[in-house]
Amino acid sequence: MDITNWVKIIIDSLYDGVLIADKDYIVKYINPAYTRITGVYAKDIVGKPLSEIRPGARLPYVIRSGKKLLRIPRQEGKVEYMVNMSPIVEEDEIIGGISILNEITDIYKLTEELNKSNMTIKNLESHVKRMGKAKYNFDDIISKDISSLEVKNLAKKISSKDSNVLIIGESGTGKELYANSIHNSSNRENGPFIAVNCATFDSNLLESELFGYEEGAFTGAKKGGKIGLFELADGGTLFLDEVSEMGYGLQAKLLRVLQEGTIRPIGGLKEVSLNVRIIAATNKNLEKMINEGKFREDLYYRLAVIPINVPPLRERKEDIRPLIEHFLNELANKIKRYIEISNDAMNILLSYHWPGNIRELKNAMEFASNMADDYIITPEHLPKIIQAEGIKKNLVKLKPLEEVIKEAEISEIKKAILIYGDSVDGKKKAAEALGISLATLYNKLK
Ligand SMILES: Nc1ncnc2c1ncn2[C@@H]1O[C@H](COP(=O)(O)OP(=O)(O)OP(=O)(O)O)[C@@H](O)[C@H]1O
Ligand SMILES: [Mg+2]
Structure with a gap:
């Protein structure tokens, strides 16, 4: 068997190691790569029986049997x-x-690197899953009024259906609370809950947040690309808050995703199929926006498969008292003190029209409990705007000025006596400090 010169040159140039033996298993040739890999030099092996230098070699078997052996792992x-x-x-x-x-x-x-990357991805995934948890449950939604009970029951009922949900309600009515609770009572509860507020991004940014992008998709795109919120929400729920604020062009792209059940990251070629339930929320009248040409009708019907209308607080007055008690309890737990509320303060709160709904009520309770030094909330501890409405409705009476002045004078005199002492001499000094005679001081204290 002859190895001609030019074949030799070719074989010598290969990166892979080559060993050739004849039918008697005598090694005829090895190339430099063989030496690199095994550490065996030509002078030590060529011309010798293979099994002598490389015991365990299986090439003799191949020569004997005529059968190939492929992908046999070895280590040197x-x-x-x-x-x-x-x-x-x-x-x-x-x-x-x-x-x-x-x-x-x-x-x-x-x-090995791939394995490491896979580990990192797994870690991040579980991180995201933990991050992407919905906080609230139906138990957190206080509802006593018949109208809010109806809403809550409807929301509970549709949780386990897999259709998209549109939650409609004024600001502060609890839409986010509902979105959380619906997810947590659905079959997707163990999947991610990813919330995005459409009002906080402009259209371009929102598009890349939602759909992600491939590396180099546009100038400023991050190296390695970016995974979109849609993909992060796979197997779970994507909460599109303030969906009315999404630009018209992006609405069309969203519609396409909802129709096809797939997304294509910006600059990407591959469609990724997804299993995501959408819960959208809005405090705008989307039907009106459709008429004005600001919201796509086709998208609206895709989102509003199940519409849920959360009524404003002023239309469910029976909720006000239990909500006040709930928030005061929360605050009491925080400051470790019981907080009471007077009847007239309660009456003002019950009659207020709550334009900011439950969020406003919650804030008002926090404000009032900070103002109430002795832990009893009375009308004057309430935010001024709420007090003002109470006054207008005659729930708080304005005091005659004469009475206000008298109260102020007595309080100042008591302060002075506290400073100078209760003796006749002390009272003399107090009267002097207040710029009145001793007789007048006695008179006013009567
Ligand atoms: N029924 C309820 N029981 C207890 N707390 C509630 C209830 N509804 C709302 N809240 C509380 O009121 C606040 C506002 O609720 P949420 O953020 O869900 O309102 P929203 O409708 O999403 O408002 P926006 O439109 O401004 O985003 C939150 O702190 C929430 O926990
Ligand atoms: Mg909200």
């Missing part, structure tokens, strides 16, 4: 490689065998 010190062995056949006769050694250190390194 730290170097790992794969061997492909085939018989060399000439006119139906086996005249030798050839081994090709494929170093796999590089592949191993890559595999």
